[in-house]
Amino acid sequence: MSYFREHRSRFLEELKAFLRIPSISASAEHSRDIERAAEFVATELRQAGLKAVQVISGPGHPLVYGEWLEAPGKPVLLFYGHYDVQPPEPLEEWISPPFEPEIRGENLYARGAADDKGLLMILIKALEGVMAVRGRLPVNVRFLVEGEEESGGEHLAEFVASQADGLKAHAAVICDTEMFAPELPTLCVGLRGILYGELRVQGAAQDLHSGVYGGAVPNPLMALAEILCELKDRDGRLQIPGYLDRVRPPAPEELAAWSRLPFDERRYLEQEVRAKELTGEPGYSLLERLWARPTLEVHGIRGGFTGEGAKTVIPAKAVAKLSSRLVADQDPQECAQLLEQAIRKATPRGVTAEFHLLHAAAPSLTDPSHPLVQAAARALEEVFGNPAVYVRSGGSIPVVSLFDRYLRIPSVMMGFGLPDDNLHAPNEKLYLPNFYRGIEAVARYLDLAAEVV
Ligand code: BES
Ligand code: ZN
Numbered sequence: 382m383s384y385f386r387e388h389r390s391r392f393l394e395e396l397k398a399f400l401r402i403p404s405i406s407a408s409a410e411h412s413r414d415i416e417r418a419a420e421f422v423a424t425e426l427r428q429a430g431l432k433a434v435q436v437i438s439g440p441g442h443p444l445v446y447g448e449w450l451e452a453p454g455k456p457v458l459l460f461y462g463h464y465d466v467q468p469p470e471p472l473e474e475w476i477s478p479p480f481e482p483e484i485r486g487e488n489l490y491a492r493g494a495a496d497d498k499g500l501l502m503i504l505i506k507a508l509e510g511v512m513a514v515r516g517r518l519p520v521n522v523r524f525l526v527e528g529e530e531e532s533g534g535e536h537l538a539e540f541v542a543s544q545a546d547g548l549k550a551h552a553a554v555i556c557d558t559e560m561f562a563p564e565l566p567t568l569c570v571g572l573r574g575i576l577y578g579e580l581r582v583q584g585a586a587q588d589l590h591s592g593v594y595g596g597a598v599p600n601p602l603m604a605l606a607e608i609l610c611e612l613k614d615r616d617g618r619l620q621i622p623g624y625l626d627r628v629r630p631p632a633p634e635e636l637a638a639w640s641r642l643p644f645d646e647r648r649y650l651e652q653e654v655r656a657k658e659l660t661g662e663p664g665y666s667l668l669e670r671l672w673a674r675p676t677l678e679v680h681g682i683r684g685g686f687t688g689e690g691a692k693t694v695i696p697a698k699a700v701a702k703l704s705s706r707l708v709a710d711q712d713p714q715e716c717a718q719l720l721e722q723a724i725r726k727a728t729p730r731g732v733t734a735e736f737h738l739l740h741a742a743a744p745s746l747t748d749p750s751h752p753l754v755q756a757a758a759r760a761l762e763e764v765f766g767n768p769a770v771y772v773r774s775g776g777s778i779p780v781v782s783l784f785d786r787y788l789r790i791p792s793v794m795m796g797f798g799l800p801d802d803n804l805h806a807p808n809e810k811l812y813l814p815n816f817y818r819g820i821e822a823v824a825r826y827l828d829l830a831a832e833v834v
Pocket of ligand 2: 463488496497530
């Protein structure tokens with residue numbers, strides 16, 4: 382559609398304006414920016430021609446909702462995106478400042494460029510274009526945008542559970558995932574879930590001199606390390622009793638399809654990861670380890686003395702931030718209990734340890750043969766000129782499991798990020814050709830989805 386070509390530069394300017402808002406959901410000091418980002422999205426949805434657009438304030442960060450339901454007999458698609466972003470730190474590693482979008486080569490650099498503001502704008506601009514040219518859409522659309530995705534906020538769960546009737550749809554459409562490789566249009570049909578929490582260890586009632594007391598009193602930092610090493614062995618196998626019982630192995634056909642994906646493990650190690658070697662559970666391919674096996678990772682450890690020079694102290698407490706990615710059919714509540722039990726068992730004498738859950742989301746799988754998924758594969762192939770591949774992702778998009786559970790609909794996940802887009806890292810970027818092709822692919826999808834009855 383020539384509309385899309387003619388309006389490219391305006392689309393880009395609007396995306397840049399969106400990226401200038403530092404809508405970091407994790408920090409309270411950005412609550413004004415969160416509101417501005419929600420307003421920005423509402424304005425965009427109105428401009429696209431959606432009706433009943435509203436910013437819904439309540440507990441937590443505002444939701445934005447809009448709809449266009451004037452295609453009787455046609456499928457209802459529930460579009461979803463998030464306007465919040467990850468914190469930009471470490472700032473000194475950004476080549477251009479995170480909230481001053483800059484184009485270098487064919488990439489647009491800014492926090493949120495690919496995750497998820499750029500991809501959210503793909504959805505909005507596709508609707509805008511079709512609406513502007515035809516005055517209507519070929520399908521019915523509901524559009525829900527949230528601002529707590531990156532911080533694991535759980536207010537959306539209450540909303541989806543309580544408004545399930547008002548969100549009724551045949552499928553969700555989400556652009557918040559990645560392409561497997563440049564030029565390879567990708568549908569994501571599986572996401573991991575997550576448990577995220579703090580492990581808090583307490584020893585003595587206060588810090589103690591390590592010479593005067595050392596040898597006779599518990600050290601919570603050591604205890605923390607001991608607990609962590611009990612939960613996962615040196616080969617990367619989780620040692621939490623019962624934890625893996627519900628893990629559903631991928632079907633042989635799915636594994637075979639993964640092995641045909643163009644994946645160069647060496648390039649992955651040397652150019653993407655840049656460590657000495659890859660690690661993880663023996664006996665599973667790398668993609669299986671990333672997509673179909675649960676994890677346990679430590680994100681940070683706090684406690685004791687970390688300043689310059691030396692201080693001989695035995696700290697009174699230590700805290701580790703932990704997460705565990707979950708795969709189908711693990712249940713977050715059950716896993717949290719099993720993890721707590723394992724922590725209790727692994728706690729050495731002299732200290733107390735408690736696991737404080739911060740947020741949880743269930744894993745999800747989508748049936749790739751669903752007609753509304755197949756329609757997406759055709760739209761992607763037409764616009765990108767290559768057949769779409771089906772992948773899973775190790776990341777989590779909590780809303781997908783909420784749509785599974787409360788709306789009982791599949792999520793069609795067309796991803797337009799690239800593996801080198803630096804999601805959650807310094808110098809996040811969006812490959813601009815994907816921005817424009819993404820818009821055309823989603824627009825084409827509307828027509829193909831309209832034919833699904
Ligand atoms: N868009 C990502 C998830 C993602 C990334 C899916 C790459 C597929 C490929 C999402 O915004 C994200 O990062 N989610 C968090 C969720 C968590 C905080 C509950 C995640 O996965 O860490
Ligand atoms: Zn995202």
